[in-house]
Amino acid sequence: MRIVSLLPAATDIVAELGLTDALVGRTHECDWPPGPLAGVPVVTSAGFDADLMGSREISEAVGGAEHGGSSLYALDTEKLGELAPDVVLTQELCDVCAVSYSSVAGAVRSLESGPTVLSLEPRTLTDVLDCVERMGGELGVPLEGSRRTSLLRERLERVRKSVSGLARPTVAAVEWLDPLWPAGHWVPEQIRIAGGEALLAEPGEHTEPVDWETVRAAKPDVVLLMPCGLSPERTESERELLTRLPGWAELPAVRAGQVWVVDGPAYFNRPGPRVVRGAEILAHVLHGVTAGAEVTSAEARRTAV
Numbered sequence: 001m002r003i004v005s006l007l008p009a010a011t012d013i014v015a016e017l018g019l020t021d022a023l024v025g026r027t028h029e030c031d032w033p034p035g036p037l038a039g040v041p042v043v044t045s046a047g048f049d050a051d052l053m054g055s056r057e058i059s060e061a062v063g064g065a066e067h068g069g070s071s072l073y074a075l076d077t078e079k080l081g082e083l084a085p086d087v088v089l090t091q092e093l094c095d096v097c098a099v100s101y102s103s104v105a106g107a108v109r110s111l112e113s114g115p116t117v118l119s120l121e122p123r124t125l126t127d128v129l130d131c132v133e134r135m136g137g138e139l140g141v142p143l144e145g146s147r148r149t150s151l152l153r154e155r156l157e158r159v160r161k162s163v164s165g166l167a168r169p170t171v172a173a174v175e176w177l178d179p180l181w182p183a184g185h186w187v188p189e190q191i192r193i194a195g196g197e198a199l200l201a202e203p204g205e206h207t208e209p210v211d212w213e214t215v216r217a218a219k220p221d222v223v224l225l226m227p228c229g230l231s232p233e234r235t236e237s238e239r240e241l242l243t244r245l246p247g248w249a250e251l252p253a254v255r256a257g258q259v260w261v262v263d264g265p266a267y268f269n270r271p272g273p274r275v276v277r278g279a280e281i282l283a284h285v286l287h288g289v290t291a292g293a294e295v296t297s298a299e300a301r302r303t304a305v
Helices: 008-016 055-062 077-083 101-109 125-138 142-162 187-193 212-218 232-237 275-287
Strands: 003-005 023-025 044-046 073-075 087-091 116-120 170-176 222-225 259-262 300-302
Touching: 003 008, 008 087, 008 116, 008 125, 023 077, 116 125, 125 142, 125 187, 142 187, 142 275, 170 187, 170 212, 187 275, 222 275, 232 259, 259 275, 275 300
Parallel strands: 003 023, 003 087, 087 116, 170 222, 222 259
Antiparallel strands: 044 073, 259 300
16 A cells, blocks of 8 residues: 555554555655654645744734635645555645645546545544544554554543542643634643643634733633644744733743643644643643653743743
């Protein structure tokens, strides 16, 4: 089987299923697992250089919530044809996160090989795990899909038990700094499983930007910074976007030193199996509990407030 993944989360799932060797194409953002992906051809590119832009500039470039995604990413259809995939993995959930589904569908229609297109549409944590199992079946390894999904569910249950009975701090998870954008979809569930109460968004919710006063009025006990697509180092470099806001220093989270930068792209932004590790990380952040491997500073760190 020859697989092209046009979604980093799908690439994560392929790796979880032990099918990395079947990948013949990937996006420019697919970065896990780092070693095996090094030689896999890249078939997409971005329409702008985020490294040269601030958060507000990036937000304006993608057009916020109303962007159709058509000009954000380019798909190399010639290269896609040369790779002759049997399966193309994509999504319809967010055109700002990957090549738009319409672009993928149009490109696939032009291919002589007629590959199967599998679209991932997870909105909740249950959906994410179901995707792992479903893809196992679609990609010819149903037993491995079921086995890996069961192990992921067991890890989540271990997190739940590790924080059972503990006080539940209120948590504001921020997925973009300027404008302020709360993290929705599966993130509120990650927070709940790890022993917190999510503010600003409900499980499964596709969120929109909120004004600063809404965040301020929520008085979170903990603030999590997890900008979509940005490394923890990049997030740290832009924390002034928050620290200069009126009343920032009065937030309970700031007064208690509970403002954390976490690795959003790895464990929170993408609907892949590593969201389970995200819940384990949050158990450490919210309660100092170890529910898996020890949490490293690359995964979560307190930031200067």
